[in-house]
Amino acid sequence: MRIIIIEDEKNLANIIKKGLQEEGYSVDAAYDGEEGLYMAENIPADVIILDIMLPKMDGLQILKTMRRNNIKTPVLFLTAKDAVLDKIKGLDTGADDYLTKPFEFGELLARLRVLLRRVGEIKSPIITIEDLEINTASHAVKRGEKEITLSSREYAILEYLAYNKDRVVTRTEITEHIYDESFDLDSNIVDVYINYLRNKIDKGFKKKLIHTIRGEGYILKAGNGL
Numbered sequence: 001m002r003i004i005i006i007e008d009e010k011n012l013a014n015i016i017k018k019g020l021q022e023e024g025y026s027v028d029a030a031y032d033g034e035e036g037l038y039m040a041e042n043i044p045a046d047v048i049i050l051d052i053m054l055p056k057m058d059g060l061q062i063l064k065t066m067r068r069n070n071i072k073t074p075v076l077f078l079t080a081k082d083a084v085l086d087k088i089k090g091l092d093t094g095a096d097d098y099l100t101k102p103f104e105f106g107e108l109l110a111r112l113r114v115l116l117r118r119v120g121e122i123k124s125p126i127i128t129i130e131d132l133e134i135n136t137a138s139h140a141v142k143r144g145e146k147e148i149t150l151s152s153r154e155y156a157i158l159e160y161l162a163y164n165k166d167r168v169v170t171r172t173e174i175t176e177h178i179y180d181e182s183f184d185l186d187s188n189i190v191d192v193y194i195n196y197l198r199n200k201i202d203k204g205f206k207k208k209l210i211h212t213i214r215g216e217g218y219i220l221k222a223g224n225g226l
Contacts (some may be wrong), residue, residue, distance in 0.1 A: 001118055002026040002161060002177045004045045005077070006062065007038030008054050016049065019105055020112075024139070024152040024159075026179050027081050033057025040066055045175045047115050049108075052079040052090065060093050067094040074115040078103070084225055104154050113137060116163065127162045130222040133203065134162050153178070157193050158201070161210070161220035169218035194218055 003025050007013035013132055019026045028043060030036035033054040040048055040062065049155065052059035063075055074096040079086075082100040090098050095119070097111050113125065113136055125137040131144045139155050141148040158177050161169065171190045178190075194210065202208045211219050 001027070001046045001156065001163075003030045003112070004036070004039050004042065004043060004048045005046065005052065006033070006039070007051045008032060009051075016105075016108070018110075022152075023109065024156040026156070027176065033059070037062045037065060040071060040073065041088045042071065046119060046177060047112055048073050049112075050075050050095075052077060052081050052086075060090070063090075063093050063095060074119060076108075076111060077117060078108070089104075089200060099179075107141065119163065122194050127165070129162065129165055129209055130207055131205075134159060143201060143205065148202065150197075152187055154193055154196055154200070157190070158197055158220075161218065163202045164220070166219065168216050168219045169212045173217070 003008065003020055005013050005016055005020075005027060007016070007029070008031050013031065015027050022029045025060045028045070029041055031038050034056040036050070037057060038056065039045075050062060054062075059079070062194045066073070066075070075094065076099060077095045078101065079090075079098050080101045087098045087100075096115055099108060099111060116127060117125070117136065125135060127134045132140050133140075135141070136159060136183075139150075141150055141155065141158065157174060160174060160177050170224045174190050184216045194212075198208075198210050202210055207222065209220055209222065211221065215220060
């Protein structure tokens with residue numbers, strides 16, 4: 001999943017970015033409001049972490065512009081403004097959640113997982129497809145009684161397919177949501193990782209869950225074929 005951080009405290013932004021990357025997220029960071037709005041309008045992110053007090057354009061202005069332009073990306077305000085009226089204003093502007101500084105990183109992760117599940121219209125932290133279980137909180141994956149060990153990149157792609165289960169996702173979509181803006185979109189790395197996942201998820205099982213739709217992309221769904 002891809003996350004944009006818009007935060008002018010560079011040390012804090014980089015700490016959050018590193019922590020999220022260690023959790024398998026793809027992360028882009030902007031350090032002022034104008035750069036942040038550009039990223040919000042041009043990068044297909046799954047969630048935006050947004051500070052309110054920013055140079056050049058504040059977070060409320062960014063969010064108002066996004067919503068006016070029909071950009072529906074979930075926004076989590078992460079800010080030092082902790083008064084109740086500030087929270088009300090932020091949520092009424094169109095934010096999906098509001099977390100005040102200082103904060104525990106574990107709580108930030110939990111709130112992000114809730115927003116990501118909401119995007120995929122999934123209520124439980126455990127996504128089940130046939131006998132495949134993906135725990136989005138612990139990143140544990142099992143099929144039947146078999147525990148499956150995945151690299152962070154393999155897990156990120158599987159989770160993205162799971163959030164979009166029963167829908168064909170293109171290679172470009174996968175790439176844009178798994179890698180940051182410096183990644184080469186013409187690379188065949190997605191196909192390589194899909195093959196890794198097939199060997200771990202489908203090999204040895206009668207029912208195949210990862211399907212290729214020629215000329216379109218991939219889909220994660222129950223059944224032996226399409």
